[in-house]
Amino acid sequence: MIIATNVNKRFGRLQVLSDISLTCNKGQTIALIGPNGSGKTTLIKCLLGMVIPDSGFMTVNNKNIARDWAYREQIGYMPQISRFPDNMTIEQVIDMVKDIRSGSSRHLDEELLQAFDLPSLYGKRMRTLSGGTRQKVSASLAFLFNPDILILDEPTAGLDPLSSEILKEKIQKEKSKGKLTMITSHVLSDLDDLVSEIVYLQEGKLRFHSSVSSLQKDTGEEKLNKVMARIMQQNR
Numbered sequence: 001m002i003i004a005t006n007v008n009k010r011f012g013r014l015q016v017l018s019d020i021s022l023t024c025n026k027g028q029t030i031a032l033i034g035p036n037g038s039g040k041t042t043l044i045k046c047l048l049g050m051v052i053p054d055s056g057f058m059t060v061n062n063k064n065i066a067r068d069w070a071y072r073e074q075i076g077y078m079p080q081i082s083r084f085p086d087n088m089t090i091e092q093v094i095d096m097v098k099d100i101r102s103g104s105s106r107h108l109d110e111e112l113l114q115a116f117d118l119p120s121l122y123g124k125r126m127r128t129l130s131g132g133t134r135q136k137v138s139a140s141l142a143f144l145f146n147p148d149i150l151i152l153d154e155p156t157a158g159l160d161p162l163s164s165e166i167l168k169e170k171i172q173k174e175k176s177k178g179k180l181t182m183i184t185s186h187v188l189s190d191l192d193d194l195v196s197e198i199v200y201l202q203e204g205k206l207r208f209h210s211s212v213s214s215l216q217k218d219t220g221e222e223k224l225n226k227v228m229a230r231i232m233q234q235n236r
């Protein structure tokens with residue numbers, strides 16, 4: 001579904017992605033993890049066409065994304081920090097995005113909007129919202145067009161425990177429909193019971209891509225933070 005082949009990216013003298021090759025398939029929920037500055041967001045932005053690799057290429061459903069912008073219709077993206085026009089209300093922002101995507105044949109999925117009870121806040125202006133409410137708007141927009149691929153950059157950051165659970169349940173539900181989800185998070189406990197694969201980046205290099213079950217077996221640990229701690233110790 002998503003294949004990256006020998007992707008390289010440099011910002012000035014800094015090599016941010018080094019020869020990344022990766023295959024992500026339908027029905028997988030993949031955690032993209034690694035230390036701050038390891039290149040996770042840059043890799044996501046390459047996939048979205050927001051950053052152009054210096055070399056290498058990426059395909060989505062067998063099409064090279066460098067030559068086909070239409071593929072982006074298949075992706076729902078929740079950025080790490082979302083920016084909305086300050087003076088617009090939640091309802092205006094949602095209507096605006098619906099308008100922009102009005103040519104799309106995809107049916108609208110308003111389940112998350114409803115689960116977060118956003119319609120009761122529709123009249124509020126974006127600049128007046130709390131950080132968590134902005135995250136809820138951003139998450140609801142990512143799922144709104146029923147995309148085949150979800151890319152969620154730190155989705156639970158700033159969400160209260162109940163909202164975080166609502167979002168996780170939604171991710172699970174979409175996974176069971178065969179969607180591909182990529183999630184970055186530094187809070188590994190948020191990823192327990194959610195992700196099936198781990199992609200670990202360090203200093204722009206892909207250190208490993210493994211299933212959670214094989215990592216659990218190799219380390220003898222159940223919880224992801226313990227699994228990762230073991231791996232870090234072994235590689236010191």
Ligand SMILES: Nc1ncnc2c1ncn2[C@@H]1O[C@H](COP(=O)(O)OP(=O)(O)OP(=O)(O)O)[C@@H](O)[C@H]1O
Nearest residue numbers: 011012014016034035036037038039040041042043
């Ligand atoms: N547009 C840019 N121009 C210059 N340097 C950049 C740019 N975008 C990212 N970088 C640098 O690339 C490196 C990787 O950044 P990136 O945001 O991909 O890391 P990350 O793994 O997502 O980090 P975090 O966990 O902190 O979110 C960092 O050193 C960052 O400063």
